[in-house]
Amino acid sequence: MDEAVVWLTIFILSVFVGIEVISKVSSTLHTPLMSGANAIHGIILLGAVLVTGSTDNDVALVVGLVAIVLAAVNMVGGFVVTDRMLQMFVRKKPKPAATPTEGGNA
Amino acid sequence: MPTWVQLVNLLCAVCFILALKGLSGPKTARAGNLLGAGAAVVAVVLPFIYLDLKHVPLIVAAIAVGSIGGVVGAQKVQMTQMPQMVALFNGVGGGAAALVALVELHEMVPHADAVSWFVLAATAFTIAVGAVSFAGSIVTFAKLQELMTSRPVIFPGLPIVFGASGVAAVVLGVLTVTQPAVWIGIALALLGLLVGVLLVLPVGGADVPIVISLLNAFTGLTVAAGGYVLSNVVLLVAGTLVGASGTYLTLLMAKAMGRSVANILFGALKGGSTLGAGEASDRPVRSAGPEDVAILLGYADRVIIVPGYGLAVAQAQHTLRELVDVLVARGTRVDYAIHPVAGRMPGHMNVLLAEAQVPYEQLVEMDDINSEFKHTDVVLVVGANDVVNPAAKTTPGAPIYGMPILDADEAKQIVFMKRSMRPGFAGIENELLFDPKTTLLFGDAKDSLGKLLNAVKAL
Numbered sequence: 001m002d003e004a005v006v007w008l009t010i011f012i013l014s015v016f017v018g019i020e021v022i023s024k025v026s027s028t029l030h031t032p033l034m035s036g037a038n039a040i041h042g043i044i045l046l047g048a049v050l051v052t053g054s055t056d057n058d059v060a061l062v063v064g065l066v067a068i069v070l071a072a073v074n075m076v077g078g079f080v081v082t083d084r085m086l087q088m089f090v091r092k093k094p095k096p097a098a099t100p101t102e103g104g105n106a
Numbered sequence: 107m108p109t110w111v112q113l114v115n116l117l118c119a120v121c122f123i124l125a126l127k128g129l130s131g132p133k134t135a136r137a138g139n140l141l142g143a144g145a146a147v148v149a150v151v152l153p154f155i156y157l158d159l160k161h162v163p164l165i166v167a168a169i170a171v172g173s174i175g176g177v178v179g180a181q182k183v184q185m186t187q188m189p190q191m192v193a194l195f196n197g198v199g200g201g202a203a204a205l206v207a208l209v210e211l212h213e214m215v216p217h218a219d220a221v222s223w224f225v226l227a228a229t230a231f232t233i234a235v236g237a238v239s240f241a242g243s244i245v246t247f248a249k250l251q252e253l254m255t256s257r258p259v260i261f262p263g264l265p266i267v268f269g270a271s272g273v274a275a276v277v278l279g280v281l282t283v284t285q286p287a288v289w290i291g292i293a294l295a296l297l298g299l300l301v302g303v304l305l306v307l308p309v310g311g312a313d314v315p316i317v318i319s320l321l322n323a324f325t326g327l328t329v330a331a332g333g334y335v336l337s338n339v340v341l342l343v344a345g346t347l348v349g350a351s352g353t354y355l356t357l358l359m360a361k362a363m364g365r366s367v368a369n370i371l372f373g374a375l376k377g378g379s380t381l382g383a384g385e386a387s388d389r390p391v392r393s394a395g396p397e398d399v400a401i402l403l404g405y406a407d408r409v410i411i412v413p414g415y416g417l418a419v420a421q422a423q424h425t426l427r428e429l430v431d432v433l434v435a436r437g438t439r440v441d442y443a444i445h446p447v448a449g450r451m452p453g454h455m456n457v458l459l460a461e462a463q464v465p466y467e468q469l470v471e472m473d474d475i476n477s478e479f480k481h482t483d484v485v486l487v488v489g490a491n492d493v494v495n496p497a498a499k500t501t502p503g504a505p506i507y508g509m510p511i512l513d514a515d516e517a518k519q520i521v522f523m524k525r526s527m528r529p530g531f532a533g534i535e536n537e538l539l540f541d542p543k544t545t546l547l548f549g550d551a552k553d554s555l556g557k558l559l560n561a562v563k564a565l
Contacts, residue, residue: 004224007334007342014330014343017123018350025130025355027362027471028444030452034355035192036129036139038322039146040122041329041348042195044203045169046150047341051209052168053159060209061161065168067205072172073179074199075150079143081180081191082129086136088185088460 032089035082042075111156112339114148119343121145126347149340185461186418189451190250193318197243200325203332204236204295210335211282211291218286228331230282233291234275236328237298238305239321245306246314246321250450256314259307268304271297305371310505312492313370315451316359320367323352362446364498364508373505391527391539393546396554399521400561402545403433406483406519409440410475412512413459415449416489416525420551423462426488429559430468436562442468443475443485443512445493476513485517489551491529495536504534520544523554 025033048071052064121141128138150169153159176195183191207229214221214229248254278294309317326348333341360367403409411430417423430440442464448455459469479485487494494514497504514520515538522539524546529535538544547554 004222010339010342011330011334011346014346015350018126018347019354021123021127021347022130022351022354025358026132027358027446028453028456029130029132029135030355030359030446031188031192031454031457032135032139033126033129034319034322034352034451035188035195036135036142037126037326037348037352037355038192038196038199039139040125040142040344041199041322041326043122043146043149043341043344044199044206044329044332045146045172046153047206047329047332047336047338048202049150049153049159049165049169050157050336050338051206051213052165053153053157053161055160055209055213057212060212061164063205064209065164067202067209068165068168069172069175070198070205071202072169073176074195074202075146075176076173077176077180077191078195078199079139079146080177081183081188081195082139083136083143084180085185085188085457086139088457089132089135 032082032085035078035085039075039078039082042071042078045071045075047071108156111152114152115338115340118145118149118340122340122344122347126351185458186415186450187251188454188457189315189318190247192451193243193246193250193321196318196322196325197240197247200236200239200243200321200328202236203325203328204233204240204298206332207232207236207328207335208288208291208295210332211286212288215286215288221286223283225335226283226286227279228334230279230291230294232328232331232335233282233294234279234298234301235324235331237295238302239324239328241299241302242306242317242321242324243302245303246318249306249309249314256310258310264304264308268301271301271304275301308372309370312447312506313363313365315447315454316356316363316365316367316370318451319352319356319359320371323349323356326350326352359447359452362452362510364510389540391546392542392544393548396547396557397561399545399547400558400565402484402519402521403438403486403558404436404562404565406438408478408482409433409438409484409486410479410482410514410517411440411442412485412487412490412494412514413442413444413448413455414488414490414493415454416491416523417551418449418455418458418489420489420553422488422550422552422555423458423464425552425555425559427459427462427464429555429562430464432559432562436565440468441470441475441478443472443514444469445472445490445512446510448490448493472510472512479513479516482517484519484521485514487514487520487522488555489523491524491536492534494538495534496538497534497536500537506534514538515541515543518543521547523547523549523551525550
């Protein structure tokens, strides 16, 4: 099989998987899902590491390092902020009753 | 690449699929996110083990700088500012992808004859679309952060400039394939930036979240193309997953707002929204003090709260929850009606109320609560506007026409808590404010809710 066709096959199948896995998401989770997907494409950090680690040109090195910084912000920040959001969804589950406790006038 | 590395890469790709799957269910979301994070870390660490990378200290330092920046930003951001944070993270990701492709193009040029045209085309795609995503996200960020107007920005000839830049980008993309050169790549990136800015400028504030989602999908696709260029299956699969699910999510969101994506992107160019005057009207309204509203609420049997972004801006979620607790203790039935796009992003309001520890059962989605408004004594609208604006049903041509709304107008009494008569995010006036059933309580949401809480307690 032509190598390009192998890549195309992976691509097409991934498209279907990508649609299928999120097709039943409730609107409640749209924001965290978008944020989580956003973090996943921060994996471009891997690409940035690969090109930067194999270049001999000084300009390319600088550009690559900038790409690494940006990609790391995307990936690490994305996962952390998604986790912060999701923590809030998990927390209130154990307390279904109306509980006028702390909080208030902060 | 050793076989074991390829297998670990495959494992990471599978983890990303499971991560997305997890993120789409409330119980599994957090685990899914952590799984994705774990897979990403493993995938990034791998090349340090199996490759003899150059410049390792510099690379590690750059990763550290970016990670610290990301963590600090993610920890500090207020939940209200989440949409612009996502936009910013998405933008830098797109920018990184474009830069990676530029460096890769530079490496390819000396032996370009040996590179297949398809790889060059993918490189050009990554450069151009990555730049679009970067510039578009930055404009989106500026709009949401109110560094610039959130209204559509249109100037004469914008469609022509936009079209011309698009055509020029395609030409440069073809040139990248036929006679690869770094300067063509750089020109392509600059054009991509221009296209990104022009794409987002005409989009009105209320539609910006949809654009974030779309740009998110764009970045995913650029990462996928980058993965093909670098022959890396993790990038290809992860990028494609985000591209496909992001596109689908964009369509879902647009549907929730009763809009089409094409209309959101290009609607303003057709010069449609004449109603977006955005000026406060001086027609008479009925306003009341906290004590009067307290009596309305205190003696109602059924109350529905419609929370909006203004509630979150005033940081009044906690006070509102206290008020609801007091009302429930008095025997009133209270629910929160959550519009799918309440806040600034679909699902945003759920996050904000969860932060204030509002019990999950009190949050009722639009489709489930709309039939209850006609049996409701008082609807309390706190910092919301567009999601109860009847113009969405009655005024063809209004920017929000066709968007499903909460039928607050069917309730017996409506109380709006507002800072001023300024229109909502969509920039249009709300007829419901002038309805005889409507009472307005002016003031900062937190301040007013505090007074209201004391007044209800004193009943």
